[in-house]
Amino acid sequence: MxxxxxxxxxxxxxxxxxxxxxxxxxxxxxxxxxxxxxxxAFAGDVGAGEQVFNANCAACHAGGQNVIMPDKTLEKEALEQYLAGGRNEKAVMTQVTNGKNAMPAFGGRLSEEDIANVASYVIATSESGWDE
Known part of the structure; x- marks a missing residue:
């Protein structure tokens, strides 16, 4: 302001x-x-986001994949195509907070900081490429 x-x-x-x-x-x-x-400005901590991801997301999204809906991965192209709002931290935060389809909402389970961190991790890793 x-x-x-x-x-x-x-x-x-x-x-x-x-x-x-x-x-x-x-x-x-x-x-x-x-x-x-x-x-x-979203500037989550990518390292902390990796820890949150491994503890909460990797069961379904290990290596950036999706065990429930195989086309809707966390790969750069899939995020651009399927993520409401496009491939950006805000859109990832919305998805993680509210859930969608088979994905549960994590808004009541994770803090806003954890969600921002995992969003930063997902975007950064989709850019550099997931290790499978």
């Missing part, structure tokens, strides 16, 4: 003291700052 206020003030000040072109540039920068301040 503070960044958004600062960005608005910077834009206003720039509009009064510089050319219209510079004011437009300042407005664009301010909008980018405000947008990034409003977007949630």
């Amino acid at each position: 503070k960044l958004a206020i600062f960005a608005t003030l910077a834009t206003s000040a720039a509009a009064f003291s510089v050319s219209p072109q510079k004011a437009a540039q300042a407005a664009a920068v301010s909008a980018a700052i405000a947008a990034s301040a409003a977007a949630p």
